Amino acid sequence: MKNKVFALKSKIWLSPPHMSGYEQEFIDEAFKTNWIAPLGPNVIGFEKDIESYLNHNSHVVALSSGTAAIHLALILLNVGFGDEVLCQTKTFAASVNPVVYQGAKPIFIDSEKETWNMCPVLLEKAIKERIALNKKPKAIIAINLYGMPYNVEAINRISKAYAIPVIEDSAEAIGGNYKGQKCGTFGDFSIFSFNGNKIITTSGGGALITRNKKAKEKAVFLATQAKDIGVEYSHSTIGYNYRLSNVLAGIGRGQMKVLDDRVDLRRRNYKFYYEHLSSNKNISFLKEPEGYFTNRWLTCVVFQSNKVREDVRLLLEKENIESRPSWKPMHLQPVFKSFPKYLNGTSEELYEKGLCLPSGSNLTIEDLNKIVKIIKSYFE
Ligand SMILES: *Cc1c(COP(=O)(O)O)cnc(C)c1O
Numbered sequence: 001m002k003n004k005v006f007a008l009k010s011k012i013w014l015s016p017p018h019m020s021g022y023e024q025e026f027i028d029e030a031f032k033t034n035w036i037a038p039l040g041p042n043v044i045g046f047e048k049d050i051e052s053y054l055n056h057n058s059h060v061v062a063l064s065s066g067t068a069a070i071h072l073a074l075i076l077l078n079v080g081f082g083d084e085v086l087c088q089t090k091t092f093a094a095s096v097n098p099v100v101y102q103g104a105k106p107i108f109i110d111s112e113k114e115t116w117n118m119c120p121v122l123l124e125k126a127i128k129e130r131i132a133l134n135k136k137p138k139a140i141i142a143i144n145l146y147g148m149p150y151n152v153e154a155i156n157r158i159s160k161a162y163a164i165p166v167i168e169d170s171a172e173a174i175g176g177n178y179k180g181q182k183c184g185t186f187g188d189f190s191i192f193s194f195n196g197n198k199i200i201t202t203s204g205g206g207a208l209i210t211r212n213k214k215a216k217e218k219a220v221f222l223a224t225q226a227k228d229i230g231v232e233y234s235h236s237t238i239g240y241n242y243r244l245s246n247v248l249a250g251i252g253r254g255q256m257k258v259l260d261d262r263v264d265l266r267r268r269n270y271k272f273y274y275e276h277l278s279s280n281k282n283i284s285f286l287k288e289p290e291g292y293f294t295n296r297w298l299t300c301v302v303f304q305s306n307k308v309r310e311d312v313r314l315l316l317e318k319e320n321i322e323s324r325p326s327w328k329p330m331h332l333q334p335v336f337k338s339f340p341k342y343l344n345g346t347s348e349e350l351y352e353k354g355l356c357l358p359s360g361s362n363l364t365i366e367d368l369n370k371i372v373k374i375i376k377s378y379f380e
Contacts, residue, residue, distance in 0.1 A: 012321040012371070015197045015298060018262065018362040023254030030247050039224075042249035049256040050192070050207060056185040058209050059216035062244040062252070063223060066171040066193025066206035070141070071098035072219050072242065073167045073189035073208060079104050079138045084130060086164075087141040088118040088150075089329040090347035094193075095141055095169050096330050107137065108331040108341040111350070114289050117150035118142045119344060120158060126342045127162050140166045144173035144183050145327070146356075147199070147266070147295035148286065152178045152186050159188075167191070171206070175199060175263040175295035183295075184209050199262050199297050199361070200255035202248040263295045265361035269368065270296040273357060276372040277301065280379060282308065298356040300326050306352040312378055313355055319374055326354030 026042055035041065047060040054060075063069050079085060081103035087096050089108035099106045109126055112119040123140070130137050140159060142150045150168075159166045168187030170176075176183040184190045194205035208219050221227075226239025244252075255262075270285075277283050284302045288294055303309045309325065316323045329347040330336045358371060 010320060012358050012363070012367050013360060014322045014324055014356060014358055016360045016362065017196050017201045017203070018360060019251075020254055020258040022257050023251045026250030026253045027247060030250050035246050037246060039243060040246040042246045042253055043244055046244070046249040046252040046256070047207075049253055050184075050209075053256065053259070054182050054184050054209065056182065057211055058185060058190075059211070059213055061208040061210075061216055061219045061223065062249055063206045063208055063242045064244055065094075065204060065242075066169075066191050066195065067094040067098060068223070068240070068242040069191035069193075069206045069208040070095065070167060070169065071101055072222055072240070073191065074098055074102050074104070074139065075222060076189065076210075076215055076218060077139050077165055077167070083138040084135050085139045085141060086123060086126060086130075086137045087330065088143045088145075088169075089331045089341060089343075090116060090145060090327055090350065091143045091169065091330065092171070092327055093330065093333065093335075094171070095143060096336065099141070104138070106330070106336065106339050108329070108336070108339060108343075110329075110342060110344045111145075111346040112151065113346055115148050115150055115292065116145050116286060116346070116350060117148065118155060119346070120151055120154035122342045122344060123155065124158050127158065127164065131162075136162075137164055140164055141169055142166055142187070143169045143171075144176060146286070146300055147173045147176045147183075147297035148288075149173065149176055149178035149183055149186070149292050149294070152181070156186070165189070171195075172198065172297045173295060175259055177293045179291045189215075194252055194255075199266060199295055200252070200259055202244065202252040202255070205244045205248055205252060262361045265363075266296040266359060267294075269357075269359050269361075269363060270299045272365075272368045273299050273301065273372065277375060280376075282379060283375075296359070298359045300350075300354050300356045302326075302350065302353045303355065304353070308378075309353050309355050312375055315374055315378055316371065319370070321358060321371060321374070323358065324356045326350045326356060
């Protein structure tokens with residue numbers, strides 16, 4: 001047992017959970033009052049905490065995962081069998097899987113270089129082509145990758161011009177903002193993830209955010225098995241078991257108290273890597289364009305070639321340091337490769353050459369120094 005704990009401690013992880021201590025108080029309260037289930041004060045409180053954090057007329061539904069939140073957003077937008085949904089190809093598979101749960105078809109859109117997020121030019125090209133094929137897309141899933149906001153103005157303009165709603169996947173982006181407007185408030189629907197690897201976590205969980213009170217009520221109904229009013233178990237529509245547990249919501253309440261601090265620490269990591277590595281011509285960084293504020297969930301650096309990226313990754317692995325290739329684009333995934341795609345090469349290049357460095361808010365300066373030293377040693 002002792003050895004196991006030691007092994008967990010000595011490894012430097014990509015993005016481990018970082019508890020503040022406040023979580024335990026909310027969990028203890030749930031145990032004391034036996035509010036283990038059903039839904040209770042922690043769930044309601046967690047939703048209120050997020051609503052007041054966003055401060056943007058937002059209605060929040062706490063859910064069991066970010067994936068569930070995307071699924072419900074698609075259902076609320078009436079995405080169904082045979083419909084097409086435009087989706088950023090540079091993302092994690094959970095952004096796209098729910099499209100297929102609905103029997104709909106993802107259409108992949110490549111990224112722009114400035115943000116690594118959905119390229120507005122390709123998005124508009126795709127919309128025009130799909131409309132010409134008589135297949136007007138039902139929704140756009142835009143991602144705030146690694147915490148960097150997408151080009152909100154451009155994507156919203158296109159969304160309005162063609163009357164196609166946006167689902168904002170902010171799974172990685174709570175704490176970021178675009179021209180002062182917080183991530184989680186850009187889309188017709190927005191989602192957060194509180195999975196264990198995200199900037200704050202409930203060990204597993206997510207949230208759906210809407211600007212519409214009725215939509216929240218409908219989401220809660222669907223997420224709690226779509227039980228019709230009354231004590232009989234009567235159902236007139238298909239439901240889901242997607243609500244967050246009252247115990248886990250307690251972890252979320254504790255984490256919300258330290259969100260700003262966690263953003264500062266993640267940004268500190270980026271700054272440290274940038275200051276120590278950016279003078280090396282072989283390594284490039286994603287800069288923050290004017291008006292963008294990223295939470296720097298993960299710091300991802302781009303090397304000259306796939307070989308260098310892999311060499312560095314393996315060198316870190318040998319020292320018990322976890323790093324990961326940048327997300328493999330969805331259009332390259334065996335399970336998605338037959339779907340239509342609009343490409344410009346950006347997502348493939350980032351996948352080949354990009355490496356996500358350890359980015360936890362609980363990294364120490366010694367950890368950061370060790371990582372930088374190993375990377376530098378490769379180029380000496
Ligand atoms: C983590 C993540 C999700 C899924 O969230 P879960 O809570 O793990 O279901 C969706 N999209 C992106 C971009 C993510 O990083």
